[in-house]
Amino acid sequence: MGTDSSTGLQPKTGALLAYLAWWVTGALMLAVERRDRFVRFHAAQALAGLGAVWLLGAIVYLLAFGLLSVSATGFTAMLWLALGIWAAGVGLWIVCLVKVVRGEQWRMPLAAGVADRLA
16 A cells, blocks of 8 residues: 555545545546555546446436337336446445455456556
């Protein structure tokens, strides 16, 4: 865990803030934190991982409303799928928060490689 922060925050605090509002605070912390590798990794992972979940959920949700005029069954199915994606995202978000509070550099599947490149 790094100790040289450009924000003046403790690494755990900066990483926790990076996850606080999903990809939004991840992007913000990635922009303001220049030196601490632990914080930058978690900020990039929040941006890549939670941002991808958010985007997928939003797309499915919009597709559901696109299907509304075509098929009530399709609309309902897509709405349930969007709800499942959001629920999985909240679960993933909670795991991220718990892991960072414990000081662990947990690697989110698929997003960690992107986070390594961004951090």
